[in-house]
Amino acid sequence: MTSFRRRSSRSLFLGPSAALLVLAAAGCSSSHGQPPVAVPTPPSEAAAYCEALHKALPQTVVDLERSDPGPDSELTAGWGDGAIVLRCGVPRPAKMDDAQSKAIEADGVNWMLEQRQDAGPRFTTTYREAYVEVTLSEEYAHDASPLAAFAAPVKKTVPDSL
DSSP: OHHHHHHHHHHHHHHHHHHHHHHHHHTTOTTTTOOOOOOOOOOHHHHHHHHHHHHHSOSEETTEEBOOOSSOOTTEEEETTTTEEEEEEEOOOGGGGOTTOEEEEETTEEEEEEOOTTSOOEEEEOSBSSEEEEEEOGGGTTOOHHHHHHHHHHHHHSOBOO
16 A cells, blocks of 8 residues: 555656646747737638638748747738737628728728727728738838738638628
8 A cells, every 4th residue: 555655646746747847848839929819710611711811821921921820720820920910710890880990902902990909900801701800010000011911812812702
């Protein structure tokens, strides 16, 4: 019985140590310390468009290298360690029902603008079979070139809804 208790207490001792190692390893993920991004859950048809978009996205946007956030998903992408984050298949924003909402057009793709408190803007495509959302850090808040970089891939992979 004595040896059983030693093994039992030893395995209890190793349990928390192993848990700490797992937590430490999780902190060293490939997302370079970026906060995790919520992965959308679109219907299957929209998800198929998003998967095609994911493959067509550029490797660089405004000189920022692609660095997709965690968790890994074909529905999310990022550039510049979170400076620009794209999510595809997001729900239709309620703000689209507001006649006063602002929108811009970038190379043939319409985007609705939402100003966020203490953060850069969020843009969501309109008139597409899947909603594509792009958030920009405050550094890029007044620069439409990130949206222009997404225009060709969006037009190629996510059809108009009209």
